Amino acid sequence: MKIKYILKGLIATLFLTLAMTSCENYNEPLLDGIGNTREFSPTSLTAKLRNQTTVELNWTVKEGENNYVVEFSADDPTFSAIFKTVQVTASQLPIQIKLEGETVYSIRVKAVTPGLDDSKWSITTATTLSEQLFLPIIPGDITGKQATLRWVANSNVTQIVLTPGNITHTITAAEKTAGIATITGLAGETTYNAILQNGSKNRGQTSFTTEVDPTNAIVISATDDLMSAIATAASSGKVLLLQPGDYTSQSGLVTLSQTLTLRALTSWNKPKLKINILLNNGVGNLNLIDLDLTGVGMTNASVITISSAGTFNDILIRGCYVHDYTRSLFANTAGAAKINSLTVDNSIVKNVNTNIGAEFIDVRTAYIKSIVLQNSTFDTCSDSREFIRLDQSAGLNNTGLTSDVLINSCTLYKVCTTVASKRILYIRFTSNTSTVKNTLITDTATAIYSNQNGTATPTTPPTFSNNNYFNASLLYTVGAAAITVDKSTTYGTLDPQFTSAATGDFTIKNQALLDKKIGDPRWIK
Known part of the structure; x- marks a missing residue:
């Protein structure tokens, strides 16, 4: 019996000893923290590349820490040779460091506080791109041959x-x-x-x-007869080049039955024109390049109209500033025309389709194979109507034809915004596809993409990728089943922090949005 009780006592003593040892080990880190002799290492260390060779560093600042040492080694993960050392204070974060190009940098950061041992290093890496020693190109530096x-x-x-x-x-x-x-x-x-x-x-x-080579073109100035020159260029098949100047005193409707390329002699100094254009059968292509086109004072004028049957190739608006036309950018309300493409590229379009009589791109009876809006800004356009409308054109719909719409790297500001439920993609042509990507849409609180889902004339669900919506919640908020919204996992809702939207300066100040390269590239600086 005594042996039994002795064994029980020994076992109890052993468990008590283990419990006490466990308690001592559990409290060791706490006691060490209370009497800590070393600074804590920086946490959440990030390195983001800015402007080719500039690395932006950031980390979480702990209470009581203020001074840090940052070391860089070039193409050397062992830090055997230190390329650069920088002293940083907490108030400087995030901090940008200029480095050399085409190099893999190992970067380490430690906290330094008087009276404590330096913290252990926190380490990350960053790879720089090629350097950018080139300066911006100045207007006039580029000509046709040099x-x-x-x-x-x-x-x-x-x-x-x-x-x-x-x-x-x-x-x-x-x-x-x-x-x-x-x-x-x-x-x-x-x-x-x-x-x-x-x-x-x-x-x-x-x-x-390079600029256009004027050798085989017709070149005119603002003092020449614009309408006569357009007729000559169209009949001869030559490009019409306009020297810088104001041609708006020679305004009116230009009616074409032949291909025309109308462009600036110098892209950086756009000639000013006040014209609208009617395309008749026989026009192969229409190219409007590097022009300032205004509709101020013109009554109910669309920029380009097709109102007759026929086969048309490509319509291009590139490098233009198009503004103050009360009707459509492109209008078709009559004529079973077949059009290969309509492209708006690297342009700013402002205050176009500002009355209530039409849509911005308005196709009622024709067929367009491809509509491309890219690298462009649309400022206060079609504020009370639809943005893109493609109807079930009689004799063309359900004949094996497909319309494709692409909106890529564009900025849309106050589009379809003054009347509820106006659509950006009002596409009813039965066979259709559409894609919206890398596009910034803001200040259009009432606009929707489409409400055709499940109806007799459905809009095929678009493909969405890397877009951003600000004050445009109906474009991504799931509502009624018929409403098309961006259901991708790639969209954002960041405030772009425009420099001055009211004056047409949509330069983005939000760094996170700049990193995602969303919107018209001219505003990503």
């Missing part, structure tokens, strides 16, 4: 390589000092990619498009 390129003066650079054509321009000592070189022998209307190099290392990249 380009003047500028970079940071006195930089170590040896040549500029252009493609297409594999053109190499060796930089002279004088050009290096000045930071300016002119490259000749280029082709007109060609987009070139230029790489600035020091030996084999890239130190800058830019692209540009």
Whole structure:
């Protein structure tokens, strides 16, 4: 019996000892924290690339911490050689550090507080892109056959390589000092990619498009007869180039039965015109390029109209500022026309379709194979009507034809906004597809994409990708089953923080939105 009780006592003592040991171990970290002799390591360390070679660092600041040391090593994850050391205070976060291009940087951060040991390092990495020593191209630097390129003066650079054509321009000592070189022998209307190099290392990249070569074109000035010149260009098949100037005193309707290309002689100085255009059968293509088109004072005028049957190829509006037309950008209310494409590219369209009589792109009786709106801004357009309307055109619908709509990298501001439930995609042509991507839509609280789901004339559900909506909640908020909304997992609702929307400056200030590259690229700076 005594042995039994002795064993029970020993077991109880053993459990008590283990419990006490466990309690001591449990409290050790707490006691160590209370009497801590080392700073805590920075947490949530992030490194984001800004502007090719600038890395933005940020981390969570703990109470009582204020000073940090940041070290960078170049192409060396072991930190055997430190490329750069920076002292940072908490108030400087997030901080941007300029680094060299085309390098993988290992980055470590530690907290430093007097009276405590330095914290352990927190580590991350960032890979920079090629440097950007090229400076912005100045209006007039690019002509039809040559380009003047500028970079940071006195930089170590040896040549500029252009493609297409594999053109190499060796930089002279004088050009290096000045930071300016002119490259000749280029082709007109060609987009070139230029790489600035020091030996084999890239130190800058830019692209540009040469101006039109006027050699075989008709060139006029604002003092010439505009309407006569348009007629001559259309009948001859030649491009009509307009020198900079104000042509608005020669206003009116331009009626065409032949192909016409009407464009600025210099893209950076747009000629001002007050015209609207009617296309009749026989027009192959219409190209409006680098023009300032106004409808001020014109009564109930659409920019472009087709009202007759026929086959038309491509309609292009590129690099234009189109503004103050009370009716449609494109109108078709009569005529079973077949149109290959309507494209608006790199343009600003403002105050177009501001009365209540039509839609912005209004196709009632024709068929358009492709509508593309890209790299463009639409400011206060079709405020009380639909944005894109494609009807079930008699004799063309259900004949094997499909209409495709693409809105890509655009900024839409106050579109379809003054009357409830106006549609951005009012597409009733039976066979249709549509895509909206990389697009910023703001200040259109009542607009919807479509309410055709499940009806006799359904809008095929669009493909949505990487869009942002601000003050435009009906474009993504699920409601009635018939309403089309963006159900993707890629859209955002960030405030773009426009510089001055009221004056037409839609430059984005929200860095998160800039990172996602949403909207018209001209406002992403």
